[in-house]
Amino acid sequence: MALDEHQPREFKVVGTRPLRPDGIDKVTGRALYGADMTAPGMLVGRVLRSPHPHARIKSIDTSAAKKINGVKAVITGADFPEVRKGEARNVLENCIAFDKALFEGHGVAAVAATSAAAAKAALRSIRVDYEILPHVTEIADAMKPDAPVVHQGFVEENVPAGHSENVITFAEYGHGDLEAGFAKADRIVERSFRTAATHQGYIEPHACLASMGPDGKADLWCCTQGHYAARAFCAAALGMQESQLRVTASEIGGGFGGKTTVFIEPIALMLSKKAGRPVKIVMTREEVFKASGPTVSSESDIKIGMTKDGRITAASAQLRYQGGAFPNFTIHMGSQSAFAAYDLAAVRSRGLNVLTNRPKQAAYRAPGAPMAIYAVESVVDELCQHFGLDPLEVRLMNAARKGTKSSYGPTFDDIGLIATLNAAKAHPHYSAPLGPDQGRGVSCGFWFNFGGDTSVSLNINFDGTVSVVEGNPDIGGSRASISMMAAEELGIPYDRVRTVVADTNSIGHNEVTDGSRVTFAVGLATIKAALAAKKEMCARAAKMWGIDEDAVVWEDGCAKPAGANAGDHDPMPLARIARKSPSTGGPIAGHHEVNADGAGVSFGVHLCDTEVDPETGATKVVRYTVFQDAGKAVHPDYVEGQMQGGAVQGIGWALNEEYIYGPDGRLQNPGFLDYRVPVASDLPRIDTQILEIPNPGHPYGVRGVGETSIVPPLAAITNAVSRAIGTRMSQLPMSPPRLLAAIRGKAS
Amino acid sequence: MVRVAVWGSLRTATDGAAEVEVEAATFKQVLDALARDYPGLAPQIERGVSLAIDGVIYKESWFTPVRADSEVVLLPLMAGG
Numbered sequence: 001m002a003l004d005e006h007q008p009r010e011f012k013v014v015g016t017r018p019l020r021p022d023g024i025d026k027v028t029g030r031a032l033y034g035a036d037m038t039a040p041g042m043l044v045g046r047v048l049r050s051p052h053p054h055a056r057i058k059s060i061d062t063s064a065a066k067k068i069n070g071v072k073a074v075i076t077g078a079d080f081p082e083v084r085k086g087e088a089r090n091v092l093e094n095c096i097a098f099d100k101a102l103f104e105g106h107g108v109a110a111v112a113a114t115s116a117a118a119a120k121a122a123l124r125s126i127r128v129d130y131e132i133l134p135h136v137t138e139i140a141d142a143m144k145p146d147a148p149v150v151h152q153g154f155v156e157e158n159v160p161a162g163h164s165e166n167v168i169t170f171a172e173y174g175h176g177d178l179e180a181g182f183a184k185a186d187r188i189v190e191r192s193f194r195t196a197a198t199h200q201g202y203i204e205p206h207a208c209l210a211s212m213g214p215d216g217k218a219d220l221w222c223c224t225q226g227h228y229a230a231r232a233f234c235a236a237a238l239g240m241q242e243s244q245l246r247v248t249a250s251e252i253g254g255g256f257g258g259k260t261t262v263f264i265e266p267i268a269l270m271l272s273k274k275a276g277r278p279v280k281i282v283m284t285r286e287e288v289f290k291a292s293g294p295t296v297s298s299e300s301d302i303k304i305g306m307t308k309d310g311r312i313t314a315a316s317a318q319l320r321y322q323g324g325a326f327p328n329f330t331i332h333m334g335s336q337s338a339f340a341a342y343d344l345a346a347v348r349s350r351g352l353n354v355l356t357n358r359p360k361q362a363a364y365r366a367p368g369a370p371m372a373i374y375a376v377e378s379v380v381d382e383l384c385q386h387f388g389l390d391p392l393e394v395r396l397m398n399a400a401r402k403g404t405k406s407s408y409g410p411t412f413d414d415i416g417l418i419a420t421l422n423a424a425k426a427h428p429h430y431s432a433p434l435g436p437d438q439g440r441g442v443s444c445g446f447w448f449n450f451g452g453d454t455s456v457s458l459n460i461n462f463d464g465t466v467s468v469v470e471g472n473p474d475i476g477g478s479r480a481s482i483s484m485m486a487a488e489e490l491g492i493p494y495d496r497v498r499t500v501v502a503d504t505n506s507i508g509h510n511e512v513t514d515g516s517r518v519t520f521a522v523g524l525a526t527i528k529a530a531l532a533a534k535k536e537m538c539a540r541a542a543k544m545w546g547i548d549e550d551a552v553v554w555e556d557g558c559a560k561p562a563g564a565n566a567g568d569h570d571p572m573p574l575a576r577i578a579r580k581s582p583s584t585g586g587p588i589a590g591h592h593e594v595n596a597d598g599a600g601v602s603f604g605v606h607l608c609d610t611e612v613d614p615e616t617g618a619t620k621v622v623r624y625t626v627f628q629d630a631g632k633a634v635h636p637d638y639v640e641g642q643m644q645g646g647a648v649q650g651i652g653w654a655l656n657e658e659y660i661y662g663p664d665g666r667l668q669n670p671g672f673l674d675y676r677v678p679v680a681s682d683l684p685r686i687d688t689q690i691l692e693i694p695n696p697g698h699p700y701g702v703r704g705v706g707e708t709s710i711v712p713p714l715a716a717i718t719n720a721v722s723r724a725i726g727t728r729m730s731q732l733p734m735s736p737p738r739l740l741a742a743i744r745g746k747a748s
Numbered sequence: 749m750v751r752v753a754v755w756g757s758l759r760t761a762t763d764g765a766a767e768v769e770v771e772a773a774t775f776k777q778v779l780d781a782l783a784r785d786y787p788g789l790a791p792q793i794e795r796g797v798s799l800a801i802d803g804v805i806y807k808e809s810w811f812t813p814v815r816a817d818s819e820v821v822l823l824p825l826m827a828g829g
Contacts, residue, residue, distance in 0.1 A: 157791050158757050171824075172756030175766070200829075257829020329796075332824040348756070363829030409753050409821035410800035450828050452807060515828025597806045697804065707829055 005524075005598065006694045006701045013488040014700055017637045021479050021498070022251070031251040034207030034223030035282045042209065043072055043112040045271050045281035046119040047264065048126050049291060050101030050108050053357040053665030054135035054148065057099055057128060060109055064125040070118030073275035074126070076109045080270060081239040088236035090326045094360040095237075095266050101130065102151060102325035103357050104666045105290025112271040112279045135357040135665040139299050139322045142166040142354045150355040151325045159352075166355040168327055171335040173408045174316075174348035181314025181346030185305025189382050193375040195714070195732040196658035197297040197322075200364050201649070201677045204253025205288045210268035211278035216240065218269060220247045225259040225473055226512025231504045237266035238273070245269075248503040249473040256475075256649070257363030260512045263292050289670035293362020294659055296321040296330050298371035306383040310394040315339055319351035319372055323361030328353065330361060333448070334368030336408035337711075338376050341395070341417060341444040341603065343404040357665055363514060365646060366447040366707035370653070370714050374732070377443040377715030382728055391442045391719070392425045395605075399444075416629025416693035417444065417603040423689050424605045429625045438611045438622065439724030445604040445711030449704035450515030451596030455508030456525040458486060458533055460588040464575025466490065468499040468529075470522050471510030476706050477638030478518040484634055485523045485700065489530035491557030492574055508593050516704025519634055520695070521596035527699050532590030540584045541572045598697020599704060604628035606647065606712035610720040617740030619655055619721055625687040631695040631703030643709045644686040650713020652678045658733050750814050752778060753821045754789070761788025775799055776810035778820060789822075796825030 025031035062074040077098045083089040096107040109126050113119040134148040141147055147164040154168040182188055208222035218240065224230045227247040235242045252259065264281045271279040283292070301318040317338045321331045335351035349372070361367075384391040399421060404412045424430060424442070434440060457469040468486050472478060483497040490497075511517065534554040541559035542549035551566035552559050558571035581588050609623040626643040633639040656676045660668040669675045694701025714732060721739065722728045727746040731738065749769045754762055762768050770781035778799060783790040798807050799814075800821040806812050807825070814820055 156795075157788070158760050170757045174756060260827070260829065329824060329827055333826055336823075350756070363827055365829040367827065367829050409755065409823065410803050410805065411819055413803045448805065448826060448828070450805075450807070450826065515826070517828065595807065595809060597809055597812075598804050 005699050006696050007699065011488060013484045013494050014632065014634050015636065017635060018480065018494050020477060021483065022474065033204050033253055034250045037209040037221040037250065037280065039209060039211055039278035042278045042280055043114060043275055044116045044119045045110060045112045045268050045279040046123055047107045047267060047281070048109040048123045049287070050097065050104060050106045052101055052130055052132055053104045053137065054133040055101045055130035056133060057097060057101060057108060058131055059129045061127040062109060065111055065122035068118055068122045068125060070114035071111055071122045072114065072277060073112040073271045074109065074122065075267070075270050075274060080237055083236055088233060091233050091261055092237040092266055094326055095263055103359050105287065105359060107267065107291065110267045110271055112275045137356050137358055137661040137665050139297065139320050139354050142322060142356045150357055154327050154355065167352050168355060169331050169353035171332045171351040173335050175405065176344070176346030178314050178316055178346045178348055182305040184307065184313040186308040187383060187386060188303060188305040189379050190301065190303045191379055191382070191728070191730055193300045193302065193378065193730045195298045195371045195374060197294045197358070198364070198653050198657040198659065199289060199294045199675065200254070200256035200258035202254030202256060202258055205283040205285060206263050206292060207282040208265045208268050209278060209280045210265065210272045212269060212272040214276060216244055218245045220245060220265055220269060221250055222247065222265055223250045223252050223259060225252070225255040225475060225514060227473065227504055228471065228510050229260065229512045230262050230265055233262045234266050234269055238269055246503050246505045249501055252473050252475055256365050257367060257514060258293055260363050260514050261293065285672065286670045289675065290667055291359055293360055295364040296323040296361050296368065296371065300372065300375040302375045302379045304379045304383060306387070308387050310387065310389045310397050312342060312344060312398045314346040315342070315344055317349040317372060317376060319349065320354060321351065321368070322354045322356040322358065324358040325355055326360040328361055330368040334372040337369040337446050338372035339407035340446040341400055342398050342407065343400045344407060347407045349407065365649070365710040369447055370650070370711045373445060373711050374714035374718065378718050378730065381442065381719040385723065392421055392430065395444055396421050412601070414693055414696055415601055415603060416691050419691045419693055420603055420605040420627040420629055423627045423691055424607055427607070427625060427689065429607050429623060429687070434609060435611065437614060437724055438609055439720040439722065441608045441716040441718065441720030441723065443606050443712035443715035443719065445606065445708050447516065447602050447708040447711060449520065449599040449602050450517045451521040451599045452511035452515070452517055453509050453595050454521040454525045455510055455593045456522060456529045457507055457591040458526065458529040458589060460533055460537070460574070460578045460581065462578055462581065464496065464578045466492065466497045468497060468526060469502045469507050470499060471502055471507045472513045472518045472522055473501055475513050476642055477635055478522060480638060481519045481634040482522055482526050485526050486530050489527050490534065490574060491555065516602065516706040517599065520599050520698055520702050520704050523634065523702055524596050524698055525592040525594055528592035529590035532592065533588055536588050536590065537574065537577045540577050540581065540588065543584055544580065545569050600631060600695030600697050602629055602703050602705065602708040604708045604712055606716040608716040608720045610717060610724055612721055612724045612739060614743055617736035617743060619734060619739065621651055621684055621717065623684055625689065626709060627689045627691060628705060628708055629691040629693050629703060630705045631698065632692055632701040633690045634702060636690060639690055639705050640688040642705045643688045646709025647686045647713050648678055648683060650710050651683065651717060654714050654717040654732055654734060656733050656735060750778060750816060750818060750820055752782065755822065758789060758792060761786050772814055774810065774814060775806055775812040778814055798823045798825055
């Protein structure tokens, strides 16, 4: 996308706060989620999962299950055709094991039956002969040269020698002379950090309904962030042509990155193929925890040098991530983003990705960035505290800005970090007095934002209304923002536009709803589609007026003659052009297909006040304010919602949430009673301030806003807690027992 | 010629060089030239890469022009949430 795409303009619709289009459906129960889908003759699908974290599957005897009354199909990994190597194979193997169970909860067989009771009985009757293998679930253990090898064949060519075969990826970024930089520092802090794996915690479990006919054509309804990706994974798994598999995305009860892949859909399709009937699978919450995609857990060693007046002279990070038993890119994104908020002459981040006997990680808002930036921002705060410097002033002094060579390579264009830091500094929160046992924390956050393949069709209906058809499941209000951008561009009221998410056979390819891409990329394609429709409407008006179409312009929702030579014609509104369209050439539509680039990076700053009970170690977040650059906030309610939601999820990550594995390699807390996400009563109001530094790569200046907000909370809360208790915390979550131990350790 | 910056962990394939020069005028030509002139980069290019051209990250945009004075940075393929 051209960098001069953005043109300043006065908005009429964009920037307002109309009622959300999905609100009534969601509060009345009319919205259809994944588990709401039904079909005549539908069977109940269930998955048998490994109780062992690591075991060779010697044999699976399904003969008894097949004899149970009501059982219509039983499958194992052997029922799937050979899938070539690569991510398609990894995704399928993560759904159902081939020769080894790689984590507790790994699917090993599945059944479809006429009732849940029959399906349950069938699962109980399946006999799996396991050869139990040594397992490893922790990063340090998995890296040891003699560690059990989790999954062979993934070591990349540039991984340094000396590690076990579980260390599969090496990432390194940075520039400058570290040694010279550290020599200029008045103080150097080196500290190690750990973060636990967490889950996205979406309320809606994974659910799907699959129906394959005897002719091999199939339909799949599922809750997903990307039904085109689901189609590609499933078609590869079943050896189908993508055209023969239509996938429809349901309404979605949260995703946050965790629904960017498939966990049950290929199984449901294969069961349906074998049974000849529709099959529905709905995961239990325990299955969601054990067999969907949590975040990576991390270990990191950070070293930062600073002068006594606050200038960072050099910075380095050693990151180690584990993301389960399969490869992922997350270590690269963590290594790239660790120091992205800073303008540094000498910076280096190195990362290793490690396989363990845990479920395959999935994205979780800004995957890889929160853990790395948490560690960096904690050390920056420690240095500020040591020198008695204002943490926002220090960040302003060292902040990345236009022209900064980023720590991961490219030079930044217009970015909003300085503006967000200044906004935080000027906000009353920053100067408000603190009470006893309270501390205030600050952190910056960053995310890349993406664009990607996008298709939009915009139809001018005969009654003068507009239907926008797009292909990205709406996880954060995109249907509203897309309708608003269409209305803005066409010059008509918002309530005349409705945006729907089409199935995979109804519109061209769309990448997954991820990377904070949809309002940027689908919005861009919608604006281009509207431009195409406007061009056609001008041509129709020109025909009706009998003038050259170049003599017609579009203004305020009407075609107008351009200049005196075009003749004296009253403006012709969209509704009239639409009504006459059958007589002037037929239906009018615009469409646009693009691989959108130029998404524009996003920065945010969070301020957090916490109060720690010295008797119990319990932390209360007493005040929280989010500052974030949105480029242009199309629907500010949704933007604020993204900012608040990220902060809340980050509060859970910082204080309570944690995948806890026992020595047996089994997850100890696969439920919301023991894996505690924050609820409303745990939280203060999350205040927000939107900054608008236009993205040069979007016609309206839009940047993605969906991910950056989960990055700063980990360090903002850590810094607040560390200042409150007078000792630096370096492990998440900061649960009450862990904090109490730190407080007592300090006292002793 | 276009100067292309490669990230640190790929420098085993460029004899330690942080930047390499290739003959190219487009995104696709940069990748083809890198894989041809530095075969050690080919596995990563096969796994997936992006190019940042003058500060803008392009994912698979084969025909995006690259000028001799462009800032070109090789980056891995990224995924979001």
